[in-house]
Amino acid sequence: MSWVSEGSGLDPGAAPSWLKPLLDNASDVKQAYRRRVPPEVFAMVTAERDKLGAPPAGREAAVLVLFSGPPDSPTGGPPEDADLLVTVRASTLRHHAGQAAFPGGAVDPGDDSPVQTALREANEETGVDTMRLSPLATLERLFIPPSGFHVVPVLAYSPDPGPVAVVDEAETAIVARVPLRAFINPENRIMVYRSANTRRFAGPAFLLNEMLVWGFTGQVISAMLDVAGWAQPWNTDDVRELDDAMALVGGQDGYGVAQP
Template identity: 35%
Template sequence: MLTAPQTLLRDQLRRALSTPAAPSSDYDLVQAAPPAEVELRPAGVLAAFDRQGRLVLTKRASSLRHHPGQIALPGGKVDPGDADEVAAALREAHEEIGLDPAQVEILGSLPPHRTVTNFAMTPVLGLIRGEFTPRAEAGEVEEIFTVPFAHIADPASYRIERRLWRGDWRNYYVAPYGPYYIWGATARVLHALALRLAA
């Protein structure tokens, strides 16, 4: 059974998913075009909301090759055994935070997001049914935490910052919450969701 906050949230997210939107990219806020002729690797990430309607996020381990130490949605690349990006997102969420795929009600997916690390990352929206006790995967996840839906859904939570990256200045979205610096691809796809929720 879904809780009252989740039932309301389900309606809001379904309306947002019905709003047309184009794919996004880490290159959206820069002048230069993304590199051409690059084969993007498909990936899936899970934007799952718990019984209180809070989004589950992770802080990635500092030792990881891609996006070390960053705040992220659970997920990863599509493996040969995965049927699609949804299956990859559910598998990775099970591995990274101990979430049973059977507990997740999938609502749909946002358009894919192109990362600077050449992934085509598909955000999958879902609701967590029943009680869930997070369990961080050793070596992959440093911390698991939640963020209120009100913060994620408010376009005013987001701002644009910039930093020097590989010799060039790069602009990116941020949506800080307490001690957590949500930025980059995660903030970009959540900002896109916030705009659709506000439409």
């Protein structure tokens, strides 16, 4: 299906001042995303996308990129207690099993916008009260092989989204409001590649105490940090194979502490 309007239900004026740099530069996220994708991988993804053509029914999807935190910040940047809602997919799923992800999923026949899809899916996966959220903007569609989905990230904000938790263990293993400072902390940043590929195909990842955030989600977060001006210099030469990086998950005391 085709959505009526990708902008429906958006209220950019609800963004706190510390989110404005991201919102003002949201149109640059896709280009920043592409800069972190190795040229060989980008060429392969583009060829696969072009081969599939326009998204067929069931291949449109949306994810909720939910920032939470106080509306005011003494530094002008993200407050110390700002966070980002992230899940870890169940290990039994067909696509992207065990990966960290934004809550979201495929469009349902009754959905008329990415906003509606993202909010519905987030509620189904995390129990978040969508009435407490303010959708701010949609990013450009991004193509994800091998599932073939064209995904629209929906940026949203809430000063307090309320409790979140795993709703269906068959779909989701972890639901967490991860401190934004954990993603900004350069000590938590590495590059990751699959053993089936090579180090040339490594992409940005975040090694946290509960999860390794890599792949599509890691790329999007990395791109958002770049365009918002939140990114700090980090060691892009720290390149690890995926299984080796996953083996380190759980090896720290808090989100802001570096892994060994």
